[in-house]
Amino acid sequence: MATMTLRTPDDTVPRRPLSARLSTPQVWGIVLLAPYMLVFLAFVVYPVCYGLWLARHPASYVALYHDPIFARAAINTLIFLVIGINFKMVVALFLSGFFIQERSWIKWLSVLFILPWAVPSIPTILSVRFMFNPEWGMVNQLIFKLTGEDGPNWLNDPTVALTMAIGMHIWKSLPFWTLILMTGRLAIPGDLFEAAAVDGATWWQKFRFITWPSVRTLYLTCTLLSMIWTLGDFNSVYLLTGGGPADLTHVLSTLGIRYLRLDQLSLAMASIVCALPFVVPLMYFMMKRLSR
Amino acid sequence: MKLPSLKLPSLREAGTEARLLLIGIPVFIWTMLPIYHMFLFAISPKEDAFAGKFWPDHPTLHNFHIVFYQQHYFLRDFWIQFWNSTVIAVSVGVLTLLIATATAFSISRLRVPGGRWVMNLALFTYFIPAAFLAVPMYRTMGNYGLLNNHWSLILAMVTIASPYAIWVLKQASDKLPVELDEAAIMDGATIPQIFRLVYLPLMMPSLVAIGCYALLLAWNEYLYAFLLLSKDTEITLPVALGNFLAADDSPWELLMTTGFIYALPPAAIYYVFKRYMVGGLTAGAVKS
Numbered sequence: 001m002a003t004m005t006l007r008t009p010d011d012t013v014p015r016r017p018l019s020a021r022l023s024t025p026q027v028w029g030i031v032l033l034a035p036y037m038l039v040f041l042a043f044v045v046y047p048v049c050y051g052l053w054l055a056r057h058p059a060s061y062v063a064l065y066h067d068p069i070f071a072r073a074a075i076n077t078l079i080f081l082v083i084g085i086n087f088k089m090v091v092a093l094f095l096s097g098f099f100i101q102e103r104s105w106i107k108w109l110s111v112l113f114i115l116p117w118a119v120p121s122i123p124t125i126l127s128v129r130f131m132f133n134p135e136w137g138m139v140n141q142l143i144f145k146l147t148g149e150d151g152p153n154w155l156n157d158p159t160v161a162l163t164m165a166i167g168m169h170i171w172k173s174l175p176f177w178t179l180i181l182m183t184g185r186l187a188i189p190g191d192l193f194e195a196a197a198v199d200g201a202t203w204w205q206k207f208r209f210i211t212w213p214s215v216r217t218l219y220l221t222c223t224l225l226s227m228i229w230t231l232g233d234f235n236s237v238y239l240l241t242g243g244g245p246a247d248l249t250h251v252l253s254t255l256g257i258r259y260l261r262l263d264q265l266s267l268a269m270a271s272i273v274c275a276l277p278f279v280v281p282l283m284y285f286m287m288k289r290l291s292r
Numbered sequence: 293m294k295l296p297s298l299k300l301p302s303l304r305e306a307g308t309e310a311r312l313l314l315i316g317i318p319v320f321i322w323t324m325l326p327i328y329h330m331f332l333f334a335i336s337p338k339e340d341a342f343a344g345k346f347w348p349d350h351p352t353l354h355n356f357h358i359v360f361y362q363q364h365y366f367l368r369d370f371w372i373q374f375w376n377s378t379v380i381a382v383s384v385g386v387l388t389l390l391i392a393t394a395t396a397f398s399i400s401r402l403r404v405p406g407g408r409w410v411m412n413l414a415l416f417t418y419f420i421p422a423a424f425l426a427v428p429m430y431r432t433m434g435n436y437g438l439l440n441n442h443w444s445l446i447l448a449m450v451t452i453a454s455p456y457a458i459w460v461l462k463q464a465s466d467k468l469p470v471e472l473d474e475a476a477i478m479d480g481a482t483i484p485q486i487f488r489l490v491y492l493p494l495m496m497p498s499l500v501a502i503g504c505y506a507l508l509l510a511w512n513e514y515l516y517a518f519l520l521l522s523k524d525t526e527i528t529l530p531v532a533l534g535n536f537l538a539a540d541d542s543p544w545e546l547l548m549t550t551g552f553i554y555a556l557p558p559a560a561i562y563y564v565f566k567r568y569m570v571g572g573l574t575a576g577a578v579k580s
Binding site for chain 1: 323333342343408427429431450459519530533551552
């Protein structure tokens with residue numbers, strides 16, 4: 001029997017095994033694809049399924065509903081995304097127009113401008129944190145020197161602290177988005193602007209009728225992408241405010257980790273699952289957009 | 293009274309320049325202040341740093357001396373943590389390059405069946421917010437028995453870096469003409485030969501960019517490092533920096549000095565490879 005089956009591959013064409021139906025490039029293709037597929041299965045599929053399984057208890061959602069910190073974190077996240085990101089993108093769009101001006105000092109400034117993105121975020125966030133230290137920080141000492149009065153306790157006010165966390169995020173990621181929007185602006189043919197100048201168009205008209213239509217799609221893509229990534233921005237909030245004061249400045253990303261540290265894993269996963277109905281459509285949309 | 297050689301800017305030009313400066317100066321201050329503040333602390337003795345001065349009375353390199361000789365309780369494992377960061381960053385860079393290059397070659401050049409599907413899955417992973425994946429990842433690493441092992445962080449970072457790496461490399465290799473492969477096959481080249489002799493040399497700029505991207509991502513990572521590693525001799529530098537905050541009387545001037553040292557290599561890598569980074573990464577980063 002064994003010899004019978006061993007003999008067949010050579011002459012039975014229709015029922016050949018899978019390996020024989022594939023050409024050499026395809027076999028190589030599968031071999032080369034294997035490492036990533038292994039990583040993907042072990043560190044994406046398994047954790048995601050496991051996480052969803054952990055979040056299966058309705059009791060977790062009831063507990064979340066009754067946890068005031070969760071509601072606050074959800075609102076903070078919304079503020080962070082809707083106000084913070086849109087503000088950042090408008091500034092990035094504006095600055096991209098500034099940085100494409102042909103001046104040598106602007107070239108040099110753009111080299112420095114990229115620094116926040118090039119350096120790791122931890123030391124710079126901690127640097128800002130100390131700068132706003134109520135007693136020894138540079139800011140309050142300056143306020144004292146100028147006005148003779150003690151400055152505010154910056155990070156102890158939830159509104160101010162959250163604003164500063166958003167500012168920190170903007171400081172870190174503004175250069176990146178400005179750079180992207182610059183490439184978008186530079187791709188616009190220059191003769192469009194020349195023609196507009198001949199027709200006596202104002203600065204605003206040039207922006208409104210030439211620049212904006214050309215970069216609109218890019219701008220929207222960037223905004224969505226930035227929103228998705230900002231959901232995962234843990235450092236800006238955690239290292240600046242630590243979620244404090246009184247857990248009032250948490251966002252969903254720091255809250256999940258907070259539950260995890262408190263050993264409330266199912267709550268951590270449940271808080272993330274609550275965000276999924278908003279995040280997954282965005283992720284799907286972006287995937288479709290980039291895979292074209 | 294003529295000024296023949298001196299070309300004075302017209303009033304209009306001067307106005308434009310002034311308006312540009314009005315934007316440029318705030319941008320400069322906003323960008324540099326946190327970095328300057330860090331640098332200021334690194335060269336200040338403790339009294340000067342805590343006095344809120346804009347320049348120390350007695351600038352000193354003493355803080356660097358303390359860090360390099362590990363002469364403080366918080367810094368007793370500085371060099372081993374530096375080493376940990378280096379090993380992990382380099383491993384992530386190399387592993388990501390290997391995996392992503394193989395995948396991109398397979399999808400783009402060999403047109404493996406289902407390749408498009410793999411690309412979409414990878415892209416989908418790219419959009420999972422990192423902090424969301426961190427929670428189940430932490431437990432997964434626990435289940436695999438990898439917690440407190442450098443491999444846990446290396447594998448987690450490879451997972452996070454790969455999707456973007458694959459996407460950028462695929463975009464780049466789609467641009468190479470198909471005729472190249474066909475000509476090589478006509479000459480009797482095998483697939484490994486095409487990969488090594490045709491594909492890799494042509495992809496060099498993108499490979500450099502992606503290698504740097506993955507390396508910097510791993511070097512800069514805080515959240516995963518902080519979750520997955522905990523022993524003082526196992527943690528990376530950013531986690532050690534975060535641990536400074538545990539004490540109320542943290543030596544901030546030393547913290548800033550360590551942070552400054554920690555921030556130098558990635559900044560240097562970025563500026564050295566800027567040509568590749570900007571071309572390879574931002575051009576493909578967001579297609580309109």
